[in-house]
Amino acid sequence: MTEGSAVIGTNMGWLLVAALGVIWVCLGVYWGRKAKTLDGFMVAGRNVGLALGTATAVATWITSNTTMLAPQFALQLGVWGIFAYSTASFGLFLFAPLARRIRRLMPHGYTSVEFIRLRYGKVASVIFLVISLFYSLTWMVSMGMAAGILLEALAGIPYQQGMSVVLLVCVLYTLFGGLYAVIGTDFIQSAIILVGLVVVAVTVLTAVPIGEVHANLQWKRPALLNVLFPAAIMAIFNNMLFGIGEVFHSNVWWSRVFAMREDVGWRAYLLAGLLWLPIPVVAGFLGLAAPALGINVTRPDVVGPVVAASVLGYTGAVLVFIVVFCSLASSIDSLLAATGDVVTKEIVAPLLMPNANDERLRKVAAVVIVTVGAITWGVCLPKVGTLATVLFFAGPLVGSTIWPILAGLYWKRASGEAAVVAMVLGSGVGLLAYFQIGWYTASLIGTGVSLLITVTVPVLLPGTFRWSQLCPQLQEVTT
Amino acid sequence: MILFPSWFLAALVYGAIVIAAAGAVVLSTLLIRDFRQKRLW
Numbered sequence: 418m419t420e421g422s423a424v425i426g427t428n429m430g431w432l433l434v435a436a437l438g439v440i441w442v443c444l445g446v447y448w449g450r451k452a453k454t455l456d457g458f459m460v461a462g463r464n465v466g467l468a469l470g471t472a473t474a475v476a477t478w479i480t481s482n483t484t485m486l487a488p489q490f491a492l493q494l495g496v497w498g499i500f501a502y503s504t505a506s507f508g509l510f511l512f513a514p515l516a517r518r519i520r521r522l523m524p525h526g527y528t529s530v531e532f533i534r535l536r537y538g539k540v541a542s543v544i545f546l547v548i549s550l551f552y553s554l555t556w557m558v559s560m561g562m563a564a565g566i567l568l569e570a571l572a573g574i575p576y577q578q579g580m581s582v583v584l585l586v587c588v589l590y591t592l593f594g595g596l597y598a599v600i601g602t603d604f605i606q607s608a609i610i611l612v613g614l615v616v617v618a619v620t621v622l623t624a625v626p627i628g629e630v631h632a633n634l635q636w637k638r639p640a641l642l643n644v645l646f647p648a649a650i651m652a653i654f655n656n657m658l659f660g661i662g663e664v665f666h667s668n669v670w671w672s673r674v675f676a677m678r679e680d681v682g683w684r685a686y687l688l689a690g691l692l693w694l695p696i697p698v699v700a701g702f703l704g705l706a707a708p709a710l711g712i713n714v715t716r717p718d719v720v721g722p723v724v725a726a727s728v729l730g731y732t733g734a735v736l737v738f739i740v741v742f743c744s745l746a747s748s749i750d751s752l753l754a755a756t757g758d759v760v761t762k763e764i765v766a767p768l769l770m771p772n773a774n775d776e777r778l779r780k781v782a783a784v785v786i787v788t789v790g791a792i793t794w795g796v797c798l799p800k801v802g803t804l805a806t807v808l809f810f811a812g813p814l815v816g817s818t819i820w821p822i823l824a825g826l827y828w829k830r831a832s833g834e835a836a837v838v839a840m841v842l843g844s845g846v847g848l849l850a851y852f853q854i855g856w857y858t859a860s861l862i863g864t865g866v867s868l869l870i871t872v873t874v875p876v877l878l879p880g881t882f883r884w885s886q887l888c889p890q891l892q893e894v895t896t
Numbered sequence: 897m898i899l900f901p902s903w904f905l906a907a908l909v910y911g912a913i914v915i916a917a918a919g920a921v922v923l924s925t926l927l928i929r930d931f932r933q934k935r936l937w
Contacts, residue, residue: 604923
């Protein structure tokens with residue numbers, strides 16, 4: 418079998434897209450009844466429990482990149498490539514204590530940019546906002562592109578049409594239901610993805626035993642089993658830091674902290690990290706199984722779904738299609754909601770509508786979600802590069818925010834000046850490494866430079882900060 | 897060249913499948929518990 422041939426047929430593809438789209442939009446409208454206020458729309462009433470909190474973190478982190486890039490990693494970097502992708506779960510694990518701290522320091526907060534503004538001042542918040550928006554758009558574009566590529570590969574739906582309809586569905590249900598709809602649908606999507614991937618992996622193992630996969634790799638591509646694969650080992654640290662940077666800085670994760678009950682956030686993130694950890698391994702295995710199945714790999718970024726579809730047959734291919742659609746929607750909706758919050762609260766409200774009340778901002782947030790969706794669609798329309806290229810370009814930028822956020826949450830001496838220099842130089846040097854050395858070093862170097870500056874500058878020029886500045890109602894936190 | 901042995905690959909893949917399957921069960925259990933206690937959201 419070769420890649421590129423539609424697996425389930427265009428008519429079935431459109432039928433599934435229509436059915437899933439109608440279900441998500443109806444659920445969005447249903448849950449949207451609870452999202453009439455600004456708090457309801459942006460942070461789901463701040464009372465989300467452990468089940469929905471965990472599921473939303475898992476579903477959001479299982480992007481279509483997980484199902485597409487993990488097999489690609491495995492095919493290019495071998496067993497270490499699988500490990501490298503799995504280390505993205507460290508972001509969720511390490512964010513757990515931060516979630517507790519954030520909820521305690523900012524019980525009425527909305528966005529991560531708001532924290533940086535209150536903690537480090539306006540200049541730092543503008544730089545952080547630029548990084549944050551660039552990252553969000555990059556992630557959304559990679560998701561939109563993935564939607565087009567996957568629907569084309571699996572169902573023969575033309576790229577532009579597939580990408581457009583997935584974005585439209587996500588915009589609609591996020592628009593109607595806000596974070597309530599996002600979190601509610603995330604639960605269903607995460608359950609479908611987990612069960613679907615287990616079924617796919619077990620079926621692949623039935624078709625081609627693990628010993629055969631190993632023997633085939635040993636014969637045809639032994640480098641993929643190499644214990645000492647320098648580029649792959651480097652990719653582990655790079656991917657881990659990229660993952661940590663993504664979670665630490667992105668409002669996708671901060672908005673969930675504000676949405677969950679105070680005692681729920683840290684437990685939800687710990688559990689989500691554990692549940693997410695095996696997903697890249699299962700998906701990555703599909704990439705390693707490709708040579709043993711005699712699949713001619715010409716497009717590494719769609720090897721996972723094609724392997725699954727080749728083994729599972731028509732019915733299984735339909736399952737793969739549903740899993741992929743869920744993994745796309747669960748991330749795009751979260752990005753739309755979180756980016757909409759940031760733009761509404763940190764750009765539109767202060768600059769254009771300083772006196773707007775919550776009711777007015779609730780309406781503005783809806784307009785912003787549509788606008789963000791439209792911009793993403795416009796950028797996705799031409800295919801701008803491979804998924805890995807698009808995604809990892811943002812690595813050093815988000816890596817440079819890790820230490821300013823960490824220091825800002827726990828260290829009173831951390832200063833705005835240090836945060837500004839750390840983010841600017843960390844991003845700059847990291848991007849230089851991206852172009853001069855390779856993508857697998859960019860986050861590592863960007864984060865390292867940022868760490869050096871975040872720690873050394875406040876030692877020489879210490880800042881002073883009172884935690885109560887983050888929330889007027891808050892008593893001084895002494896820890 | 898030192899290669900990962902076959903048993904290592906098997907442990908990795910089977911372990912991941914077990915954790916993923918358990919994850920689906922844990923999520924369902926938590927959902928039922930939160931629903932009964934009216935603590936979904």
